[in-house]
Amino acid sequence: MKVSLNWLNDYVDIGEVSPAELAEKITRSGIEVDAVDDRSEGLKNIVVGYVLECSKHPQADKLNVCRVDVGEEAPVQIICGAPNVAAGQHVVVARPGARLPGGIKIKKAKLRGEESHGMICSLQELGFDGKVVPKAYADGIYVLPESAEPGSDALAILGLDDTVLELDLTPNRADALSMLGVAYEAGAILSQEVKLPDTSHGETGDPASGMLNLRIDAPEANPLYGAKVVRNVKVGESPDWLKARLMAAGVRPLNNIVDVTNYVLIEYGQPLHAFDYDRLGTGEIVVRHAGEGETIVTLDGAERKLQPHHLLITNGREPVAIAGVMGGANSEVHDGTTSVVIEAAWFDPASVRRTSRELGLRSDASTRFEKGVDPNRVLAAGERAAALMEELAGGEVMAGTVLFDELDKEPVRVTVSPDFINERLGMKIPFEDMEKILGRLQFPYEAVNGLFVIDAPTRRGDIAIPEDIVEEIARLYGYDEIPKTLPVAESIPGGLNPYQAKRRVVRRFLEGAGLYQAITYSLTSEKEAQKFALDTAPVTKLLMPMSEERSTLRQSLLPHLLEAATYNTARQAGSVALYETGSVFLAEGADGLPVEVEHAAAVITGDWSGSEWQGSKRPVDFYAVKGIVEGMLDLLGLTGRLSFRKGEMAGLHPGRTADVLLDGERVGIIGQLHPSEQKARDLKDTVVMELNLEEVLRKENEPLLYRPVPKFPSVSRDVALVVTKPTESGTLESAIRSSAGNLLKEVRVFDVYEGDKMEEGMKSIAFSLTYQDPEHTLTDEEVTEVHHRVIEALEAEGAKVRS
Structure with missing residues (x-):
């Protein structure tokens, strides 16, 4: 649901609350705001222009030379390639120095030898989605009303001086699929009253029932149907304020009649449909289920084969709409329409949902009907549409409403005690605060014998049981106010600290890269203790070793991993990939014990990848292991601080060894074993890696930044x-x-x-x-x-x- 704040302000006084602050308050109260779209962002120096003259460019058939009044002392010349530009139009002009979406800057230019002082803009160039641009202007510039003053700000006319909130609604909050529903929500959050739209209109002396008969043959699926008749309408373009609001909501304007029904749908959350009265042909509306094999051509031009359980609106002879889903092409409003029937009805949500799913046809109307609309707002929406058609299309509203009404509109009564609420929330909210919250929500209630007796408004179909009231009290009181308590138990579950969590990420990444974890001895021989060590220190020897081979604490993980690789290759394992995370022991600490530093190391020998049936294989090389290190540090958020330089270490190939640097400091090494070392260990080409894991994991992660996919070529x-x-x-x-x-x-x-x-x-x-x-x-x-x-x-x- 896209919510224009300019539109919302018609119903509830937002005051000085900023869009970002309002979005935060709405999110904290339980409805997530996905985006806050400032529609004027990046736009400046966009004005109204009046085209005084328009002629063909002497050097280009598809360009026009226009003299445009932009409110300055003298008109300016602008070259325009739009096919619909003409003299006498009020247009949108981006003056030199203007900025358009995407960072486009408008400058004075020469086009085929003619100077151009600005640009006449289409709606797409101003940031409108092409899907919502009126079809008449889809391939050209947008023409403003004659009342637009040259030189004035064009953003206000187009509704771009606005901010739109995009709400991510859960299925239970169907009430917020309307501007009024959001107004009630914002009013409750800001403690403001809600102002309802004006539905008053004039009426002719003739009753609507004199022109239209109504029969409902399926009252269980359609217990409420109201029809208003409006005569002598003039179909044309809607005023700019109406088009701007529809486009802000993501709806394409079509004509003033259809636009009014779409406007009321968004305003009230009540879908409406406008039939051309003359195209109905019979002066009758009959609501019934479809016959076997019956078909209808819907407004999208597709023929739909219907099933007997599909609910239809008919003229007594043939279908003219699929109830709650989409109208038929045979009764749609067109340029020659003079009389309109406005349908305002309540259809069974399950029936609409089933029909929509089986036909593969979803619409804004079906989305709302299948979630449930407010039964007490159905007829009010019809009256609002009639009033707008009288105002915007010059129509005459016939007296009364042709009505069938067997719908139960009584609110659900919920009784709940303050103790029940506080017990469920684990807190003590004062009784007076609960009363204030119910008042802000505009929930009618009585306090009887220490209980709240609440008549849940029918606009809030999600309120049915005491727990629903608990949720309403909690979210308006503030989830942040709920006290935090530790669970009471014999043992409280623990968790990983940040270092442990990162270490687990490293292990999972290395395993995901195809390496197997190895756990080797911490004890080695004095000869091997410092081999391949990143940092050396005096060795720590045992006083009473079991053997000379296990007499000294290691200072590198690689010697034992290489032993494991040799052991496996000697037993016909041609390719081996092992890793280990463990401690090495450096020098002596203040307590007389050696200092333990956690390292991560890997040894890969043989083929890195291969396919026997294709006869292809790829031996492991330096770059395969380098890619593993890069991927691991990327996962830890340290990529931008990682670099490599030529390295040297005894036992490694002098031309295929690199130091691993993090923030310019050496934290590890990657290299291929020296040929003599490989021969001594009876290994094929073998690449090793060792990192000071403790130093890597202690580094603070860089914040995660998202960048939009580039729109412009490289x-x-x-x-x-x-x-x-x-x-x-x-x-x-x-x-x-x-x-x-x-x-x-x-x-x-x-x-x-x-x-x-x-x-x-x-x-x-x-x-x-x-x-x-x-x-x-x-x-x-x-x-x-x-x-x-x-x-x-x-x-x-x-x-x-x-x-």
């Missing part, structure tokens, strides 16, 4: 560089990122060449750079300027652009 530029062989690509990448600024979205190496065509001691590295701006489409000039800075930064690092 631009790619490639650059090939000649550098000395020792130069690292990471150094060049850092220079690129630091010089390119925010427009650079991605940089990657796509080619490295060290062939005979290069000078001795030199190599070529080629980068692909992707530039993108989330606010607009980049121009060649903008990209060239940034790319030039990148080249300068690379040259400062000693690189030469390869020609």
